[in-house]
Amino acid sequence: MTAPQVVVHRDKELMAQAAAARLITKIVDAQAARGSASVVLTGGRNGNGLLAALAASPARDAVDWSRLDLWWGDERFLPEGHADRNVTQAREALLDTVELDPARVHAMPASDGVNGGDVDAAAEAYAAELARAARPENHGAVPSFDVLLLGVGPDTHVASLFPELPAVRETERMVVGVRGAPKPPPVRISLTLPAIRAAREVWLLAAGEDKARAVTIALSGAGELQAPAAGAYGRSRTLWLLDRAAAAGLPRELYPPASP
Ligand SMILES: O=C1O[C@H](COP(=O)(O)O)[C@@H](O)[C@H](O)[C@H]1O
Numbered sequence: 097m098t099a100p101q102v103v104v105h106r107d108k109e110l111m112a113q114a115a116a117a118r119l120i121t122k123i124v125d126a127q128a129a130r131g132s133a134s135v136v137l138t139g140g141r142n143g144n145g146l147l148a149a150l151a152a153s154p155a156r157d158a159v160d161w162s163r164l165d166l167w168w169g170d171e172r173f174l175p176e177g178h179a180d181r182n183v184t185q186a187r188e189a190l191l192d193t194v195e196l197d198p199a200r201v202h203a204m205p206a207s208d209g210v211n212g213g214d215v216d217a218a219a220e221a222y223a224a225e226l227a228r229a230a231r232p233e234n235h236g237a238v239p240s241f242d243v244l245l246l247g248v249g250p251d252t253h254v255a256s257l258f259p260e261l262p263a264v265r266e267t268e269r270m271v272v273g274v275r276g277a278p279k280p281p282p283v284r285i286s287l288t289l290p291a292i293r294a295a296r297e298v299w300l301l302a303a304g305e306d307k308a309r310a311v312t313i314a315l316s317g318a319g320e321l322q323a324p325a326a327g328a329y330g331r332s333r334t335l336w337l338l339d340r341a342a343a344a345g346l347p348r349e350l351y352p353p354a355s356p
Pocket residue numbers: 138139140141142143170171172182246247248249250254255256279
């Protein structure tokens with residue numbers, strides 16, 4: 097477990113731009129070191145804000161997009177192309193504007209795909225795809241993602257791991273089907289906490305007043321069953337990227353000294 101590091105930016109626009117710059121650097125460094133990079137995307141407002149900022153950044157041309165594997169931390173289990181699917185929103189924000197290798201874009205299954213409406217079968221299929229991509233040196237059933245992004249929900253959910261639902265208790269499987277999510281749609285697919293913790297770096301994004309309570313709870317010692325964001329950490333680094341509004345409830349000792 098890595099201790100959380102907190103960075104606070106002035107507002108959500110600056111947070112998105114700074115996170116995009118950070119992600120570009122991380123991808124370029126991973127590609128220089130290992131030939132390719134892998135990133136797990138998140139849905140939600142802050143995740144899409146980061147992708148839009150990346151699309152607008154001139155530095156995006158420093159990335160070799162054809163040597164980037166993209167995975168998803170969760171997906172709303174809806175038909176292919178549905179406007180509420182995280183992959184649809186990511187395509188609109190960034191993916192359709194860069195030269196990705198389609199074989200390296202690992203979208204989670206749709207509800208009208210080969211598994212039909214069986215969300216458990218769809219979750220198993222995604223787990224199998226992750227397992228095929230894992231290398232022996234990864235020591236697990238998922239690749240060692242370079243960066244795994246997570247938007248933090250106002251209820252402290254991350255990916256589609258909601259407080260007290262069975263998915264957040266999962267300790268064996270890497271991907272699960274989720275039913276009864278309190279945020280629509282109720283049926284989803286999610287990486288589990290063990291899969292999230294296989295990442296080298298986990299970056300949690302939260303901006304806006306409506307996230308302040310969740311951020312304070314998750315960073316103040318709450319348990320992961322009650323506050324799933326508290327259980328999300330990376331092997332080398334856990335970074336909380338916030339704006340001032342989301343950081344407003346943090347106790348002084350958690351607030352970074354050099355914040356504006
Ligand atoms: O439904 C979801 O919500 C969370 C958080 O979204 P936000 O809009 O409150 O920032 C997101 O992380 C997740 O991927 C998504 O499916």
